[in-house]
Amino acid sequence: MICNAHIAGGRKARTAAVLAVTALLVTACAPQDNASGAVGSSTGAGNPFGHVHGLAVDPGTDQLLVATHNGLFQLGGESPEKIGETTDLMGFAVGAGRYYASGHPGPGSNLPNPLGLVESTDGGQSWQELSRQGESDFHAMTVSSEGVIGFDGALRRTADGTQWSEASDQVQPAHLAASADGPVVLATTEEGVQRSTDGGDTWELPDKAPVLLVTAFADVDTAVGVAPDGTVQLSRDGGVSWETAGGATAQPSAVAASTEGEDGLRIWVATEKGIEFSDDAGATFSTTIPAGQ
Numbered sequence: 666m667i668c669n670a671h672i673a674g675g676r677k678a679r680t681a682a683v684l685a686v687t688a689l690l691v692t693a694c695a696p697q698d699n700a701s702g703a704v705g706s707s708t709g710a711g712n713p714f715g716h717v718h719g720l721a722v723d724p725g726t727d728q729l730l731v732a733t734h735n736g737l738f739q740l741g742g743e744s745p746e747k748i749g750e751t752t753d754l755m756g757f758a759v760g761a762g763r764y765y766a767s768g769h770p771g772p773g774s775n776l777p778n779p780l781g782l783v784e785s786t787d788g789g790q791s792w793q794e795l796s797r798q799g800e801s802d803f804h805a806m807t808v809s810s811e812g813v814i815g816f817d818g819a820l821r822r823t824a825d826g827t828q829w830s831e832a833s834d835q836v837q838p839a840h841l842a843a844s845a846d847g848p849v850v851l852a853t854t855e856e857g858v859q860r861s862t863d864g865g866d867t868w869e870l871p872d873k874a875p876v877l878l879v880t881a882f883a884d885v886d887t888a889v890g891v892a893p894d895g896t897v898q899l900s901r902d903g904g905v906s907w908e909t910a911g912g913a914t915a916q917p918s919a920v921a922a923s924t925e926g927e928d929g930l931r932i933w934v935a936t937e938k939g940i941e942f943s944d945d946a947g948a949t950f951s952t953t954i955p956a957g958q
Contacts, residue, residue, distance in 0.1 A: 713745055714738065717935035718768075718804075719757035720881070720921035723788075724845075729921060729933055730764075730789070731940070732757030736771065737764075737789040740940070745954065748789040750774060756806030756815060760845050764789055765813055765826075767803035782813060782826060795826040809843035809850050811864025816841065822865055834861075834868040841865070844882035849903045851880045851888060858890065860904045875907050879934075883922035889932050889947065891917040897932065897947040910947030914938075 715734030723730055729740040732754035738745040751771030758765045764785040770776040776783070781797035803815030812824035820832040836859050838852035843865075850865040851858055857874030861867060875898055877890035888900040890907065895917065897910040915936035922932045930946040933953075940954035 713747065717918050717940075718755050720919040720933055720935055720940075721757060721759040722921050722923040722933075723759055725762070727923070729940075730757075730759065731935070732766065732919075737766075739789075740954065749785070749791060752776070752780070752792065756803035758806055758808040758813065758843075760808040760813075762786065765806065765808055766792065767801065767806055767815060767817075769802065782815070782823070784826065796823065796829065805838045805841045805852075807841040807843040807850060808845055809848055809864050810846060811848050814841060814843070814850060814865035820865065832868075833866050836868050840879045842880040842882055842888070844885045847885040847903070849882075849885075851882075851890075851904045853877050853880060853890075858904055858907070871905050873906070879917050879920045880904070881920045881922045883924045883930055883932075887922070887924060887930065889920055889922040889930075891920050891934055895936070897934075897943075897950075899930075899947060912943055912947045912950050914941045914950050 713735065714731060717731055717733050719732035721730045731738040731740060734753050736751040737748045737754060739748055753769040754766045755768035756766060766783050767780050769780060770778050776792065777798040779802035781801045782795045783792040784795055785792050801817040803817050806815040812822060813826060814822045816838050820835050821829045822832055823829045836852050836854055838854055840853040841850060843850040848862055848864050850861040856870055857876050858880060859868045859870050875892065877892050877898065880888055880890040882888050886901060886903050888904050890898045891914060893916060895913040895915055897912050898907045899910050900907045914934045915938045917934045917936055919935040922930065924930055932943040932947050934941045937956060939952050939956040941950045942953040943950045
């Protein structure tokens with residue numbers, strides 16, 4: 666027999682999770698704190714990142730990339746290394762041999778505002794305009810084998826970076842994730858993690874889909890997600906089913922994962938504490954880059 670208190674507790678937990686995803690959606694759609702939307706020069710004391718919008722592992726270098734309010738950083742040594750000029754990278758994704766981004770230009774930049782879709786073929790040192798300049802600020806964005814998909818109030822898809830179409834199913838994602846090697850895309854929503862098998866055109870809500878804030882693919886089948894309370898979950902079937910990994914972090918703003926190397930599944934989570942890292946498939950986490958560094 667399940668007591669009423671247990672039912673109420675479960676409802677409260679799911680309600681809290683839904684509210685957290687809703688808050689992330691509202692924050693993602695909020696305007697910048699200046700009239701132009703361009704990146705300001707102020708940062709947190711001693712914090713080179715500002716706010717972390719995205720994490721990704723470059724498959725060519727196996728190094729962690731941190732997309733932030735203050736530009737792109739690389740974590741390969743003891744301290745973060747700034748890459749290229751200052752650009753507010755609200756959306757960021759790594760494809761085959763190139764990076765994709767969206768957001769706002771930095772001070773003195775000649776890039777349009779908002780950026781629309783831009784790409785870099787030199788490891789983030791420079792960005793070239795592709796499409797929707799002055800039109801779209803994709804706060805949620807990813808790239809699959811079918812192309813780039815982004816959310817700017819509408820869910821849009823492009824196979825070539827220039828010609829866009831709206832997705833047949835208009836879900837409202839707080840975050841999008843995909844493997845560049847496959848067509849599956851995951852969208853975190855108030856209802857749970859939605860799943861698409863056609864590059865984000867049509868969507869289904871799997872049975873018992875958890876409410877997560879952010880997700881990431883480690884490979885074409887392995888996905889990682891973090892709930893609003895920091896609980897880490899794993900999927901071994903491309904987001905169809907999920908299980909708790911055992912570890913927990915602070916409330917996340919971004920996550921990345923990789924199966925490269927001898928340590929198996931590695932997970933990085935950006936939180937208010939900094940960059941938290943696990944090398945045991947999410948069972949335990951340590952803070953590798955403190956927020957104040």
